[in-house]
Amino acid sequence: MISRPIKGIIFDKDGTLFDFNATWGAWARNVFEAETAGDPDKLAPLAAALGYDLAAGRFLPESLVIASTVDEIAQAVLPFVAETDPSVLIARFNSAATRAPQVETTPLVAFITSLxxxxxxxxxxxxxxxxxxxxxxxxAGIEALFDFIAGFDSGFGGKPAPGQLLGFCNVTGLAPSECVMVGDSTHDLHAGRAAGMATVAVLTGVAGRAALAPHADVVLNSIAELPNWLNL
Incomplete structure (x- = not known):
């Protein structure tokens, strides 16, 4: 349990609010097959470059997809596909991602409402x-419940830099010391520490406890355990 009062929580999305592989595992294979027209000579190298296990339909812990922006992912994909314009590829990825069914790590309406x-x-x-x-x-029915939502393209930069987190503080009027960053990757935790926040790691992403623990104040199985840690 944390000892100091907390007034604000900023969450990562994929792997934190939504289970990473349960959401993106099967979806990714469909996208990769579409981009390579199912050519195994292209599909296998693409999967390897992105740290994706084709047989299991899961991203591996070392996958660059875990914490990268869509721009970075597109650059990694370009050598393996016919598309040469990264902006076109990014637009396709964003469009496909919008339609991806999300698997909640805990019933989110009730969880966010309680906070x-x-x-x-x-x-x-x-x-x-x-x-x-x-x-x-x-x-998921929770967009309107948040006081702040930022993507890598919202003008604050991306993680592991702390810009998004400091933007949250500016919008809410809270000090970083009054806030917690909750995420499933070291990028999330590095951003939290750089911003001066407490850091909570969750195991609903791909990274394991050993990789996350050195960078977090606590490692929880999921966000469902957060209220107890916050003494709520």
Whole structure:
């Protein structure tokens, strides 16, 4: 349990609010097959470059997809596909991502509502683009509950830099010391520490406890355990 009062929580999205592989595992294979027209001589190298296990339909812990922006992912994909314009590829990825069914790590409407009822400010900081991020939150019925939502393209930069987190503080009027960053990757935790926030790691992404623990004040199985850690 944390000892100091917390007034704000900023969440990563994929792997934190939504289970990473349960959401993106099967979706990714479909996208990769479409981009390579199912050519195994292109599909296998593409999967390897992105750290994706084709047989299991899961991203591996070392995958660059885990914490990268869609711009970075597109650059990694370009050598393996016919598309040569990264902006076109990014637009296709964002469009496909908007339609991806999201698997919640805990019933999110009840969870976020309980945090708001406790008087907390809540935000989302994701390395996804803002538009698909908002679409995912809207489908889950929680977009309107957040005080702040930022993607890598929202003008604050992306993680592991702390710009999104400091933007949350500016919008809510809270000091970083009054806030917690909750995420499933070291990018999230590095951003939180750079901003001066407490850091909480969750295991609903791809990274394991050993990789996350050195960078977090606590490692939880999921955000469902957060209220107890916050003494709510």
């Amino acid at each position: 708001k009822s406790a008087g907390l400010k809540v935000g989302v900081a994701t390395n996804d683009a803002e538009s698909p991020a908002r679409a995912h939150l809207c489908v």
